[in-house]
Amino acid sequence: MVFLYILILVLIVAGIWASSCVRVIKQYERGLVFRWGRVQSAVRGPGLAVIAPVADRLQKVNLQVVTMPVPAQEGITRDNVTVRVDAVVYFKVVDPTQAIVNVEDYRFAIGQVAQASLRSIIGKSDLDDLLSNREKLNQGLELMIDTPALDWGIHIDRVEIKDVALPEAMKRSMSRQAEAERDRRARVISADGEFQASQKLSDAARVMADTPAALQLRLLETVVAVAAEKNSTLVLPFPVELLRFLEHARETPESVKPIRESAPQRSDDEQ
Structure with missing residues (x-):
């Protein structure tokens, strides 16, 4: 009976000793062994690590990010x-x-x-x-x-x-700066568009100056575009050249008639 008690005691002591000697190191860890305060050169890898129960102390280090x-x-x-x-x-x-x-x-x-x-x-x-x-x-x-x-x-x-x-004051200042920058860009783009449009209009004016009929065609196209709006009043400019032509056509019959009336008549003696 006493032998049984001694055996149980020995098993208990052996279990305590084994638990103090065996350590489990995880895959993402490494074990650093201190033996009597001195670091051992060999770093223990993952798995079971056996150390001396009194002399050694194991410290685990995590290698994860x-x-x-x-x-x-x-x-x-x-x-x-x-x-x-x-x-x-x-x-x-x-x-x-x-x-x-x-x-x-x-x-x-x-x-x-x-x-x-x-x-x-x-x-x-x-x-x-x-x-x-x-x-x-x-x-x-x-x-x-x-x-x-x-x-x-x-x-x-x-x-x-x-x-x-x-700071809030800086945010407001940056907001005003961004708004002013966008306004500046909009004005520059608008001015650039006006400049390009003026160049195109200048080229068109030179072409129309060489061909007067092109101006009349452009006028008619403008009239057609304006007439599409039924709620608008159309003011049509009348070419001065056409007025002069009509005036000249009206004056021509009147100038011919006096010439016919003032033609010399022959007298009876001449006949």
């Missing part, structure tokens, strides 16, 4: 505009040993570097760059964060500026 939002940072741009800019950083651990040994908390460190770099980018950029040239700013921000992260075994995949918050 981490999405870290950067809180909105307020700053003054190079052209003296106050803005609030937030961003997001994508990074992952490429060297578990450096990520654990070289920095106390690599997530916190990356977050602080990202905030400081974002404020620096705001101070070095103009407002137009923040609004329209974000790709270049993203590359510069990624380079600024990646430089210290390399010593921590961290690789920065990408950095994206999400939103740029402007």
Whole structure:
């Protein structure tokens, strides 16, 4: 009976020892073993990892890509505009040993570097760059964060500026500027159209000057176009040349009649 109790006790102790010696490492993790405080060179891969129950301590490191939002940072741009800019950083651990040994908390460190770099980018950029040239700013921000992260075994995949918050007064000013720009473009386009139309009219006037009949045809076409509107009054200009022709035609019979009446008559003696 005593032997049975001893066997049960041994099994319990063996189970406790086995549970303290065996660790399960997931596929996206790596295990870093500390033996008496010293890091072992061999990094444990996914699966079962057996360690010494007292001497060893296993620390798991996640190798997945981490999405870290950067809180909105307020700053003054190079052209003296106050803005609030937030961003997001994508990074992952490429060297578990450096990520654990070289920095106390690599997530916190990356977050602080990202905030400081974002404020620096705001101070070095103009407002137009923040609004329209974000790709270049993203590359510069990624380079600024990646430089210290390399010593921590961290690789920065990408950095994206999400939103740029402007003061209400600046929004109204930009709205008025955009409206004025659209008005300017509309006036330029209208003036350009008038200029082109004047050139075409000048060419048409030269053609009609060489061919007077073309002016009459154009007049008739205009009359036809205006007459299509039944609710309009049509004022038709009468050519002066036609009036002169009618006047000349009316004066011709009157000038012939006196000539006939004033013809000399022969006397009876001459006959």
